[in-house]
Amino acid sequence: MYDFELVKPASLQEAIEAMQAEDAQALGGGQTLLPTMKARLAMADTLVALSAIEEIKGICTDDDGRLCIGGGTTHAMVQRDCAESFPALASLAGRIGDPAVRNRGTIGGSLANNDPSACYPAAALACNATIVTQNREIAADDYFLGMFTTALEEREIVTEVRFPVPEAAHYEKFIQPASRFPLVAVFVAKYSDAVRVAVTGASSDGVFRWNEAEAALSGNFSEDAVKGLSAPDADGMISDLHGDGAYRAHLVKVMCARAVKACA
Amino acid sequence: MPKDTGIGASPKRREDVRFLTGKGRYTDDINLAGQAHVVFLRSDVAHGRITSIDTGAAEAMEGVIRVFTGEDFAEVGGIPCGWQITSIDGSVMQEPKHPVLAHGKVRHVGDPIAAVVAETRDQAKDACEAIEVEIESLPAVIDMKAAVKPGAPKVHDELAGNLCYDWGLVQENKEAVDRAISAAAHVTTLELVNNRLIANPMEPRVAVGDYTSHDDHSTLYTTSQNPHVIRLLMGAFVLGIPEHKLRVVAPDVGGGFGTKIFHYAEEAFCTFAAKALERPVKWTSSRSEAFMSDAHGRDHVTKIELALDAEHNFTALRTETYANMGAYLSTFAPSVPTWLHGTLMAGNYKTPLIYVNVKAVFTNTVPVDAYRGAGRPEATFQLERVVDKAARELGVDPVELRRKNFITEFPYATPVAVEYDTGDYHATMDKLLELIDRDGFPARRAGSEARGKLRGLGINSYIEACGIAPSHLVGQLGARAGLYESATVRVNATGGLVVMTGSHSHGQGHETSFPQVVADMIGIPEDQVEIVHGDTDKVPMGMGTYGSRSLAVGGSAIYRATEKVIAKAKKIAAHIMEASDEDIELKDGKFTVAGTDKSVAWGDVTLAAYVPHNYPLEDIEPGLEETAFYDPNNFTYPSGAYACEVEVDPETGKVEVLAFAAADDFGNVVNPMIVEGQVHGGLAQGIGQALLESCAYDADGQLLSASYMDYAMPRAHDFPMFAVDSSCRTPCTHNPLGVKGCGEAGAIGSPPSVVNAVIDALASGGHDVGHIDMPLTPARVWHAMHGGTPNQRAAQPAAHSEETTHDRSVAGAATNV
Numbered sequence A: 001m002y003d004f005e006l007v008k009p010a011s012l013q014e015a016i017e018a019m020q021a022e023d024a025q026a027l028g029g030g031q032t033l034l035p036t037m038k039a040r041l042a043m044a045d046t047l048v049a050l051s052a053i054e055e056i057k058g059i060c061t062d063d064d065g066r067l068c069i070g071g072g073t074t075h076a077m078v079q080r081d082c083a084e085s086f087p088a089l090a091s092l093a094g095r096i097g098d099p100a101v102r103n104r105g106t107i108g109g110s111l112a113n114n115d116p117s118a119c120y121p122a123a124a125l126a127c128n129a130t131i132v133t134q135n136r137e138i139a140a141d142d143y144f145l146g147m148f149t150t151a152l153e154e155r156e157i158v159t160e161v162r163f164p165v166p167e168a169a170h171y172e173k174f175i176q177p178a179s180r181f182p183l184v185a186v187f188v189a190k191y192s193d194a195v196r197v198a199v200t201g202a203s204s205d206g207v208f209r210w211n212e213a214e215a216a217l218s219g220n221f222s223e224d225a226v227k228g229l230s231a232p233d234a235d236g237m238i239s240d241l242h243g244d245g246a247y248r249a250h251l252v253k254v255m256c257a258r259a260v261k262a263c264a
Numbered sequence B: 001m002p003k004d005t006g007i008g009a010s011p012k013r014r015e016d017v018r019f020l021t022g023k024g025r026y027t028d029d030i031n032l033a034g035q036a037h038v039v040f041l042r043s044d045v046a047h048g049r050i051t052s053i054d055t056g057a058a059e060a061m062e063g064v065i066r067v068f069t070g071e072d073f074a075e076v077g078g079i080p081c082g083w084q085i086t087s088i089d090g091s092v093m094q095e096p097k098h099p100v101l102a103h104g105k106v107r108h109v110g111d112p113i114a115a116v117v118a119e120t121r122d123q124a125k126d127a128c129e130a131i132e133v134e135i136e137s138l139p140a141v142i143d144m145k146a147a148v149k150p151g152a153p154k155v156h157d158e159l160a161g162n163l164c165y166d167w168g169l170v171q172e173n174k175e176a177v178d179r180a181i182s183a184a185a186h187v188t189t190l191e192l193v194n195n196r197l198i199a200n201p202m203e204p205r206v207a208v209g210d211y212t213s214h215d216d217h218s219t220l221y222t223t224s225q226n227p228h229v230i231r232l233l234m235g236a237f238v239l240g241i242p243e244h245k246l247r248v249v250a251p252d253v254g255g256g257f258g259t260k261i262f263h264y265a266e267e268a269f270c271t272f273a274a275k276a277l278e279r280p281v282k283w284t285s286s287r288s289e290a291f292m293s294d295a296h297g298r299d300h301v302t303k304i305e306l307a308l309d310a311e312h313n314f315t316a317l318r319t320e321t322y323a324n325m326g327a328y329l330s331t332f333a334p335s336v337p338t339w340l341h342g343t344l345m346a347g348n349y350k351t352p353l354i355y356v357n358v359k360a361v362f363t364n365t366v367p368v369d370a371y372r373g374a375g376r377p378e379a380t381f382q383l384e385r386v387v388d389k390a391a392r393e394l395g396v397d398p399v400e401l402r403r404k405n406f407i408t409e410f411p412y413a414t415p416v417a418v419e420y421d422t423g424d425y426h427a428t429m430d431k432l433l434e435l436i437d438r439d440g441f442p443a444r445r446a447g448s449e450a451r452g453k454l455r456g457l458g459i460n461s462y463i464e465a466c467g468i469a470p471s472h473l474v475g476q477l478g479a480r481a482g483l484y485e486s487a488t489v490r491v492n493a494t495g496g497l498v499v500m501t502g503s504h505s506h507g508q509g510h511e512t513s514f515p516q517v518v519a520d521m522i523g524i525p526e527d528q529v530e531i532v533h534g535d536t537d538k539v540p541m542g543m544g545t546y547g548s549r550s551l552a553v554g555g556s557a558i559y560r561a562t563e564k565v566i567a568k569a570k571k572i573a574a575h576i577m578e579a580s581d582e583d584i585e586l587k588d589g590k591f592t593v594a595g596t597d598k599s600v601a602w603g604d605v606t607l608a609a610y611v612p613h614n615y616p617l618e619d620i621e622p623g624l625e626e627t628a629f630y631d632p633n634n635f636t637y638p639s640g641a642y643a644c645e646v647e648v649d650p651e652t653g654k655v656e657v658l659a660f661a662a663a664d665d666f667g668n669v670v671n672p673m674i675v676e677g678q679v680h681g682g683l684a685q686g687i688g689q690a691l692l693e694s695c696a697y698d699a700d701g702q703l704l705s706a707s708y709m710d711y712a713m714p715r716a717h718d719f720p721m722f723a724v725d726s727s728c729r730t731p732c733t734h735n736p737l738g739v740k741g742c743g744e745a746g747a748i749g750s751p752p753s754v755v756n757a758v759i760d761a762l763a764s765g766g767h768d769v770g771h772i773d774m775p776l777t778p779a780r781v782w783h784a785m786h787g788g789t790p791n792q793r794a795a796q797p798a799a800h801s802e803e804t805t806h807d808r809s810v811a812g813a814a815t816n817v
């Protein structure tokens, strides 16, 4: 690890100010950033730890009935506190890493990082959640711009994520056996007016919506509707030691059908 | 009644108290006054010529003491190889120099190019980044079959080519084998890969070198399974330090699995640099470094042919194996695919004619050497897979086909140069079928089918060879070391004992099981016996622990030394009780005179040995301490039968292990709990190999599975509870304890069970899949079910040369097609 300064502001305002320093970077739970820094693959002059900022932690419901999760909320808190209000999300959070990872890692960190195999991006995109920063609100549809790339600008901090809670939802995760991240995972969210399907782990462009499945499911929300589709195009799918593009494309369909079945 | 003390009892492991409470003392816990730290700059290309190294900037950096390069080691020897193989044509194997730091060329990703010694580790790391190295990239040699073709780029320019040796066993039988195969009623052929593995002990390697000028002594603290072997190899062959000026200490070691047997460049470096700088020098491997510098295991590509007559008797077996040596010859690498593999090809069967051919090949990959099982898993896997395939082709019960061909008379001389002393393969098979409830399988399969899953049962036998010996024979076979073991039993005046053993414990539980043997022989509590190991200044010259040899060889040395102690103690007791030596009996810690009520306690005799007031000084010396060197006259041959029951999800190809049973014959058992633990660990590694673990390189020699993000280590929840039994016992006939060794069996016997089970499951769903190469990842299984090349060529675009999909066992996938 290269040397760096650590600041630990107690308020969002102080954090925003601290982020003005040259080469400053936000530190959420550190579950991605710190291993990368230890391997000397990343460096920062200043790390601005968000963990002491109470105002960006915790879960509540806003006037529109949306579930609002502070950007500094840990996976463990989501797992525990959303179990009734949004069980699919709680179950997603509860299967990230291990307890140590879940007690530190945060939803803001996960969405800011946008790993092509991360779990939260699938939930955010399937629900068209709103990603809130100190400056603006960004719809998930406009937020994910490709592998490790988001609409966030430098120094922007994810302060909150607002989820319209679906009527029914399920997250089906097929793990990559080494990392236990998704090899392919599918989040299906059913609303009164639409069905949205988001896929993670599969595409080298990162999380994406499977439009054909959404169209089919909007008319007929059933496992069979998915089974009648052909798998998405294997071109552009990730191909690595754990599976080639064709296999991943196939898994998208299988995971989607299972998620729909589990919604019923 | 289970015993609660002595041989056959299961006392809890005394060493676990310190391990589980964080009080173990590992090499990394050793920090010496004035210690400096070394960090190695490692090659990030697989093959290249070093055109320049500029260390100027690095040397000028804060805290840097000195930067070493290959030039600094021009005067010292290379890392030696401890086993020489002779090829079919009578020539000895090609043996390239293995420099401590790369010199001229780099030959694998991870090959150390330079070493920075600095006050702190971070300073050394910073300085490493400031070293300017220019490397002219050369084509990487990765594919074994391409590597031995004429005109292939050479890993070592000074060698004739990349073929290390071409070995045959037994060469005189080759023609007869060929004839028998041509004449056979049925021949089953299988091409397969034994996948390359990375051992991943929990504790990465560490070395601390120290030098004291006042007595010109060097000390190396290291994570080793055999400190005396390191002292000999490093002292005599690399650094030229006489053994009496060199001490090697291997304190608590957190797992070895073979990979800590070998002498490594980092050990020689730290010892050398400590003397050059007159400061202790410490190296602690990072996990990432471990992936690219610890010796890897397995990596064979094999074609096996089994010939049967019309009655399904095995008539002949022929195998051809390409064995990957990596870029240099690691300490025992040449012996693994030959004497530890070819000699086991008879398995449990009375096949009369066997011919084994092994071609060892240099490639631009990390050196490959022994890993838990070393050669025997490779033999067992191919044999038990081809027998299963034969049963499937012939439409006969795989268990009955095995039983029909089992060896039943012992001793049995195999056609591959070894003699099994005892065994009862039907007994372990019977036990296994009971443990796995084979009769209930059809109902369980129907249950799975009702849930849309395919269920399979895989069964196989295994035999292995432990306690490699005897020394005079292995010497003829090319070993450059003896294979005895030593023990000194020191009795203190007040009756307690210290046993100094040449075996080394790195998780095996010697501190618990060895005292059971000694205490049982004398009849005193186990806590009266202390075990000392792992320090060349404390224990007699010993060969260390590998090949499941600790109890069979090391335990036998302890037994012999204890016998000598008892014989002398009896003389002292006879003197005290004024009786004749022959009439003295020792039981429950008390000497008695047969036929009388006279007795003297163990402690009184031991006190007399050191306070010899009333003592037969004219006949025997005072003191009570004896040493034995035990050199076995044969291997031991543990055997057994294993079964695995799996469920395959046909939609995803995911395999779930639902049950695993192991019926082992380890001969006599000293501590059943420890034996069970050893089998559990072995099974975890064997099933891990079959389903999860894979060390993969791309065509450029980049290590694709270079961290736990891609190298899948098995975890507890990947397994069901194992059903393990070692009640079938045919004691070894040639060691005093009648024991055989249990450390590797689990890893040897289990991979074929898993693969056989998956093939069985797929067959039940109408998928006629001949074989799938390990690890049976969901993607591989799914592709195999859908007619894709079972070896996942599709997902491994860089994997194949034009010849077969089996050219490169280590092949992985490019990141993007």
Ligand SMILES: Cc1cc2nc3c(=O)[nH]c(=O)nc-3n(C[C@H](O)[C@H](O)[C@H](O)COP(=O)(O)OP(=O)(O)OC[C@H]3O[C@@H](n4cnc5c(N)ncnc54)[C@H](O)[C@@H]3O)c2cc1C
Residues within 6 Å of the ligand: A025, A026, A027, A028, A029, A030, A031, A032, A033, A034, A050, A071, A072, A095, A096, A097, A098, A101, A104, A105, A106, A107, A108, A109, A110, A112, A113, A115, A117, A118, A119, A120, A156, A157, A158, A159, A179, A180, A181, A182
């Ligand atoms: C063993 C292990 C297993 C894992 N398994 C999974 C898994 O199965 N699924 C999965 O999805 N993830 C997994 N993860 C990743 C984990 O979820 C991380 O916690 C998460 O990806 C990053 O969150 P963090 O809070 O730790 O962020 P950090 O590591 O602190 O930061 C990550 C990046 O986000 C930035 N950042 C952090 N917080 C904010 C914020 N509020 N606003 C703006 N930028 C911010 C940082 O500057 C950095 O660039 C695993 C991690 C580990 C170590």
